[in-house]
Structure formats: C-alpha cells, structure tokens
Amino acid sequence: MSRINHQIHLASRPQGEPTAENFKLVEAAVPALTEGQVLVRNHYLSLDPYMRGRMNDGKSYAQPQPLGEVMLGGTVGEVVESLNANFKPGDKVVGMGGWQEYQLVDASQRGVLQKVDTSHIPLSAYLGAVGMPGVTAWYGLVKIINPKPGETVVVSAASGAVGGAVGQLAKVRGARAVGIAGGADKCRYVVEELGFDACIDYKAHQDVKSLSAALKAACPNGIDGYFENVGGMILDAVLLRANAFSRVAMCGMISGYNGEPIPMSAPQLILVNRMKIEGFIVSEHMEVWPEALKELGTLVATGKLKYRESVAEGIASAPEAFLGLLKGKNFGKQIVKLI
Template sequence: MPRNPQILLDNRPQGEATVDNFRLTEADTPALAPGQVLVRHHYLSLDPYMRGRMNDSKSYAAPQPLGQVMQGGTVGVVEESRHPRFQPGDSVVGMGGWQTYSVVDGDAPGMLRKVDTAHVPLSYYLGAVGMPGVTAWYGLDQIIAPKEGDTLVVSAATGAVGSAFAALARARKCRVVGIAGGPEKCAYAVKELGFDHCIDYRAHPDVKSMAGALKAACPDGIDGYFENVGGYILDAVLLRMNAFGRIALCGMIAGYDGQPLPMANPALILINRLKVQGFIVSEHMGMWPKALAELSDLVQLGKLRPRESVAQGLAAAPEAFLGMLKGKNFGKQLVKLV
C-alpha cells in the first residue's frame, strides 16, 4: 500500500488562522479490510466552514480534532476495492480529507459515491454539482422560496455557492444581485455568471455606503437574501429588505476568527416580519438528489459555468485556505493532487 502525505490540524488558532496551525506529515496506508475501498484523491475542496471547525467552541458540528487529518471533501479515483459496488477506475466523491489517499468503508452512509464524468468535470462535484451547489439550491428553494420577478441578493457572489445561486435564481426568473470583492469579480459576476448587478464591498466598506449601493441596485427592495458573510453587510441588507422577506443564513465568515458579530438594528426583523433561517445542508440529505439533478442539468446546458482557483499540491493547501478566507480566490477554491 502507498505512503500517504497528510495535513493535520496541529494546534488551534488564537484569533486569525496561520499556516503554523497545520502540519504536513506522511503515514502508512493500511491494507484494505473486506468492504473497504482505496481512493486516490485528485482534488481537495477548501471551504469557509472549515475555519469554524478549527476552533474549540460550540458550533453546529464537532471541532476538528487536533493531531488528525483536516476533514474535507475530495474527488478521485478508486485504486483498489474490496467492495462489490466499487471497481478500480471508478470516479468518486467523498470526504477523504486533506491527504493523498483515503481508505473508506464502502457502506458508510454519505462517505463515498460514484459520479459520472462524461458530462460533468470531476472537480465540479466539489463545487457547482456538490455540497456548495446543493447549499445554494436548498437556501434558495426551501427557505427563500422565490416567486418569479423577486429581487434576490447573495454575498460572496463569485464563490462556489454564489455562482450556483445566480444560475438557480435566473432559472426561476428572478432578478439577482451579488456582493463581491473588487471590480474584476463584479465584472465577472455580471458578464459570466449572469447577475443583473454586482456591488463591490471594498468600495462600500460601511453600513451607510453599502445600504446606498443596495438601494441603487435594488430600487424595489430585497425579497430574498442568501447570507455567507454577516457583519455590516447583513446590517445594510436588513435596511433594504421588503416586508415578509426571507433570509437564508448559511455562513458568517466575518466572524470565523472568533470576534462577535453584533447586529445594529435587529428590530427590523420584527418591523418587516422577516423570516431568518440558518441551515446546514448536510442535515437535509434527502433533498440532495433533486438539487444535484438540477445543478447537473444547468452545467450541461451551459447555464452554470463556475470558475475555479486551483492550488497545486497538498503542501499548498494551508496557504490556499487562508487566502480563500481573505477573498484571494476567484471562484471555487481547490487543491489539485495529481
């Protein structure tokens, strides 16, 4: 069995995460037991939620254990199998973590599934046709539940979730406005992803300025908002929400370093009778097949063309991860391992 390069969480961040929180090591790959599968990872997914799990604090999921492989999504190819449902050469998506190989129990629920790469590129199963895409679908379809003609807004608009949200919203004939960092990302959001408008948060760094930009971009107010960031952007959006608006709260990346995120005017939730619902997409596995089918169709029709930022090699994962948290990536952040 091959030697297996791995990245572990070595220690917990004190405030902002750094590369010193991680440790690159190498381990033996155990021989397969009956029912197990050896997967060679081709791509590793880097996602904002991983930062929250690095903290030893109360959250919706258990903290990432110290001294163990960083957890995360992977796509790859089966190299060896002692499970009848998987054969060498099968393309698979799973939760293999920050390592080159994983040994997986083929019967473990949600740990490994075969994917078709004839019409959808393998890497897309970590983004547009994977967890981020399903996250966008669930927040839009099940929480915001838009009507044709509604005005929808999404933060982190050019990331994996935001780009899928735009395609899904357009399929429902909604007006969709993004919030992203920098003129290049905003131009890409409009020209390539199909947003009707995109606001550069770097040009609007406070509540008053952002609220003004939202008023100009959404003259009829905001009916639905998909939240990935929190902080002052949420405060500004609340000022522009229409009565009975819906907010799908998916991420609070502004607070992942541990600082509190107070709301400036929570009374607006009551005044406008808003629905504000946080959700974790892994708690709704029954909805995944429907979501993945629509997302796959959008990709094949050319209506969802996500962009990817790809770091090369496992050792590059920590720097790429920290860069993503600061918005340095353009589109879905991946690490290529082969």
C-alpha cells in the same frame, strides 16, 4: 511496494486568525486493504469556509476537528484498489477523504463513497457546483427564500462557489439577482459571466450608509430575498433595504470566523418588516440532495450553470490556499489538485 500517503493534520488550534503554523504535513504508509475496503487516490480536495469553525474547540453544529488527525474535507478521486464488490479500480468517486492523497474506506458503510459520472460533468465540479456548495445554494434559495418571478434576490460573496450558484438559480426562477463581492474584477465576473443583473463592490463602501445607497440603486424595488454568507456591515445594509415579508437564508458569517463580534445595528427591522430569517446546515437536509443534484447536474452539463475554480497545486499548498480563502483571495471555488 507500499504507497506513501501525504496528509495535512491540524497541529494546534488557532488563537484568532489561523496561520500556517496551525497545520502540519505528515507522511504515512498506506495500509493493506481488508475485505470490504476501497483505496481511493484523491484527485481534488475541497477547501470551504466551514472548516474554519471546526478548527475551534467551542460548541458548534459540528464536532471540532481533532488535533493530530487529518483535516476533514470533501474529495473526489479514483478507486485504485478494491476488496468491495460495489467498486472497481477506475471508478470515479466523491467522499469525505480529508486533506490527504489517499483514503482507505470501508465502502460497505452506506454513503461514504458515491460513484460519479464524468462524461458530461468534470470531476472537480462534484466538489463545487454539483456538490455540497451547489446543494447549499439550492437549499437556501429554493427552500428558504423561495423567490417568485420578478422578485429581487441579493447574495453576498457572490463570486464564490455558493453565491455564484444562488444568483444563477434565482435567474432560472425568474427573479432578479444582485450580488455583493469584493473588487471590480469579481463584480465584473458576477455580471458578465454568471449573468447577475448587478453586483456591488463592498470594498468601495466604507460604511453602512454608503453600501445601503448602492443597494437602493441596484434594487429599486427593494430586497425580497437575501442569501447571507458574510454578516456584519453587509447584513446591516441589506436590512435597511429589505421589503416586508422578505426572507433571509443564513448560510455563513465569515466576518466573525476568527472570533470577532458581529453586532447588528438595527435588529428592529426584522420585526418592522416581518422578516423570516432561517439558518441552515445543508448536511441536515439529505432528503433534498437528489432533487438538488439533478437540477444542478443538468444545468452544469448543458452549460447553463457557470462556475470558476481557484486551483492550488499539491497537498502541501492546502494550508496557504485555505488561509487565502478566508481572506477572499480565491476566485470561485477553491480546490487543491493532488495529482
């Protein structure tokens, strides 16, 4: 009996803010395997902010998401059939399976599927703390900010999958970690569970002056490193408190993902403070992934790197969960449970 695969396709490109109508739930039969192929039943699907940019048809660092095809995205799951000597049924794997229940892949292509060990690390963590978000945090912090003991590192979206890891990795290196997050509950989590030294609720501040004053109180010695996930008013406030020779890792600018302009109020501070600002895409730095994953995996397995997951149930819930992620409704890493 042939298996039925439920998929989410991109049906249309959003004009401004995306809606559920931009997506379509599709049924498709799973084809029979040919030599070298592996069939994976996806257990969890990753939802990430970068997906919003790929929904547009404009120039970016990645090709646009094709219309009428499965939404691209990271997955973890289990091999259920294999005609490839390197994989057997029961193997747990991570890959880019997309928004669907099954993925059929030519596993002879290097890197399309990676086996993972779930004896000490939960399968879902390979989409978060021990996956792309964790390596993103590691690269921006270690390779760009490179904090020294005693320095102060600030991170926006601090309760999210990337931001939460940034602060904890900074603490491991002897730095102070100050988060910026939306809402008292998220800020409490960042400090009490993740171990940050402080966290500022940006929703409690209506303008740059107010947010900058809160940063001054939380960072009495100024800001030496900033991990940027948001942009806009938050970046302006950080620039006002930045120290000379401070470093900024530009990871995301979610405040402008729907086409909104993101002006900077005082770009001259980059010059005055001789700041280093570097944007990066973690998939362009595969050479560091083994080193990063070794540290991240060890910290998660030993309980020293904590994380939280927001779990949506079933493939049909993916669009609404994704729209919620873009509005900050998630708490920690947003995933979809498929089985």
